[in-house]
Amino acid sequence: MAAASSQALPQTPDDFSKYLPLYKAILAANWEEAQIFFNQDPAAIQSPLDNTLKTALHVGAKAGNASFMEKLVALLLEDEELGPRDASRHTPLHIAARHGNIEVADILVRRNSNLLYLHNNNGLFPIHFAAMNNRKSKEVFLYFLGVTRDDEYGQPNPYAGPTGVSLLVELIANKFYDLALQLVIRYPDLGRQKTLVADISALEVIVVSDCYIINKHSLNFWQSFIYYCVSKAESITSTPIFHLITSLLQWLVGKSIVNKMVLHHQEVKLLKCLCDQLKTLNDTQVISLTEQALFDATSLDIWQVILNIAEAYPMSVYFKNSKVQNILHIAVENRSENVFNLVCGTNVLRNILLISSDINGNSVLHLAGKLAPPHKLNLVSGAALQMQLELQWFKEVKKITPSNYLLYQNKDDKTASMVFTEEHKELKEAGEKWMKDxxxxxxxxxxxxxxxxxxxxxxxxxxxxxxxxxxxxxxxxxxxxxxxxxxxxxxxxxxxxxxxxxxxxxxxxxxxxxxxxxxx
Missing domain, CATH: 1.20.58 (Methane Monooxygenase Hydroxylase; Chain G, domain 1)
Incomplete structure (x- = not known):
């Protein structure tokens, strides 16, 4: 890696001005002008062209012209370095993967397959960049999945340990749920670990990455019909038949809703697979992987996550956060109606969670008396209607609260009704003005x-x-x-x-x- 070590210190910006014509020629895929420059300065092919230390190979990999890149690689001798690093230690293959340029990537891999196993400053391999490619193309990742081996002699394994978890996390974050499921099935340990840097699990990413889990009970007749058709199509093992069914549905009812249904079913499969793997772990490992995911899912009202985690590890429903709040506390405070209904549907669980108080002595009814988060209040317009919604929520929680807890005081010596009045004072005044006007x-x-x-x-x-x-x-x-x-x-x-x-x-x-x- 002698060539890489010679680039350790960036040059001053003035040193790169002479390479500007070459930089433009590469971006324009103008081989004639680039070749003239290389004939005059043969070292330019591996010299940094800007202050980020990107070389001609980096710029060519970004531009994505396969014919130009083929000629550029051909200028290099067999023993010359094909993997120069930029300031972040990205190789040209990293850049090609990021921009989804499969043909360029194939040229580089055929010349030097070792590029697949070189990582950047953050420990990410080219296959990681393929998972988050700018084109949002599954084909890019599938190409790298096909050429990146887990048993290459003398090379690190990109699929092992936290590095592999990072790959799984990237796939989930970019909503490639079907590819993530393939990866989990192929490497089951990835669902049982966390990433090294962000310390996040696959379950947590499913919850926080704008998930596509749908509440079946909120669908109208046609949406329910589409849901049924997509679910049946998902169970078909033949890929061509599945694509035929989804294409037909897209033609009939529109592409957007069908794609959302497909993503939903793919995500549910992945969720169930990850939760099934929890059954093989001990209590400490399960808590580490699921605790934050459970609390986030409760806050966001994603009841399917709660249900799947609870089925795999029933004791998870009694987890408490740093405020000593259980999932019923969190559901009520965040107005998570679906999670609230899920908990209240189990009498034993509801009765146990109801009698608990948080670190400030607040009961579930106290938390119902607090002002709802802005994103929940804004579901209806107008202060009066918002006040009405808050009262309806408070009344519903009051119905399930034991009578001896109605006058229960928190650490501030306030009952739930007093908390409601205090928290909603401004909203009440705004509602009164809105109604009168x-x-x-x-x-x-x-x-x-x-x-x-x-x-x-x-x-x-x-x-x-x-x-x-x-x-x-x-x-x-x-x-x-x-x-x-x-x-x-x-x-x-x-x-x-x-x-x-x-x-x-x-x-x-x-x-x-x-x-x-x-x-x-």
């Missing part, structure tokens, strides 16, 4: 409509007959339709006026937000 505006509009409709009712079109006093057009169908429509308008507008006036009259206690505005 909205009701006032609507009352004016309703009053105008009532006035116009009433005037239309007493002003008969065409006038009355001088003989009998009846409307002249009373025998016409159009007049009957007019009379009915006018009466309906008068009734509905008057009702609206009374409703809006009733909104203006309450004293706006907390309970009024439950009944003074619609619940749907």
């Amino acid at each position: 909205t009701a006032t505006s609507c009352t004016i509009a309703a009053a105008l409509i009532v006035t116009v409709v009433f005037a239309a009712a007493i002003t008969v079109p065409g006038g009355n007959s001088g003989e009998n006093g009846l409307p002249i057009f009373s025998n016409h169908n159009a007049f009957t339709i007019f009379a009915i429509s006018n009466a309906a308008s008068f009734f509905t507008s008057a009702t609206s006026l009374l409703v809006f006036l009733s909104i203006l009259t309450p004293c706006y206690a907390e309970e009024d937000f439950l009944y003074a505005i619609p619940t749907d």
Whole structure:
């Protein structure tokens, strides 16, 4: 690695100005201009072209022109270094993998397969960069998976230990769930370890990387039908048939929703596989791998993660975080409705978790009295509707709370009701103002409509007959339709006026937000 050691210290920026024409020629894949430069300065092929120490091979690997790269590699002698390192110790193969240039990568690998086993400053091999390639292409990773061996004599194993876990984590983070499942099945130990630098497990990454797990109960009829079709297609082992079914569904209902369903099923398979591997570990190992994932899943309301972890390790439902909060505490505090329903569906578990308090002496009902996180409040618009939602949540938690805990005080000597009142003071005031302003505006509009409709009712079109006093057009169908429509308008507008006036009259206690505005 003599060539690499000669690049240890970067040159000053002025030293690289002479290489600017070469840099541009490589990016433009202009071999004629590049060859002229190499003929004048043969050392330029391995010299750093910028202050990050990237060479012509690095720039060519990024540009991705296979024909140009073939000619560039051919200029090197057999004993010359094909793996120059930049300032971060990236080889050209790292760069080709990152940018998804498979043809360029193949040229480099055919010339020197040892490049597959050289890592950068962070211990990442080219296959790691293939997992997070800029093109989001599975084919790039599959190529590197096919050429990177785990038993190459005298070479490190990219699939072993924390390095392999980092590879699995990258696949999950980039939503290549099917490839991650293949990797876990091939190397089961990867699901039982954590990365070395970030100290994160595959389960934790599934939770925090914008996962695609779907709640089946929230799907409408057509979505449920698509879900069923995709689930059946996922069970088919024949890849062409699976692609045929998904392509047909994409044509029928749109690509976005079908892709989301497919990702969901792939992720569920991966989740179950990772959780099944927990059964072979001891308590300390399971806690290390699942504890943070469990708490994060509870906060984000991903109940499937909770269920799978609990099935593999039932004691996980009693884990407590640094605030001495169990999953029911966390679910209530973060308004995680699905996790809350999951816990409450098991009477024994619900009763055990309910009677626990956190480090500040807060019961589950105290945490229900706290203001919801902003992302949960913003699910509905308007302070009044947000206050109504908060009251509904508090009432639901209150229903399952034992009566002797309703007046239970925390370490600040406050009951749950006192916490709710204090936490929601500003929201209540904003809700009152919102309701009054909205009701006032609507009352004016309703009053105008009532006035116009009433005037239309007493002003008969065409006038009355001088003989009998009846409307002249009373025998016409159009007049009957007019009379009915006018009466309906008068009734509905008057009702609206009374409703809006009733909104203006309450004293706006907390309970009024439950009944003074619609619940749907």
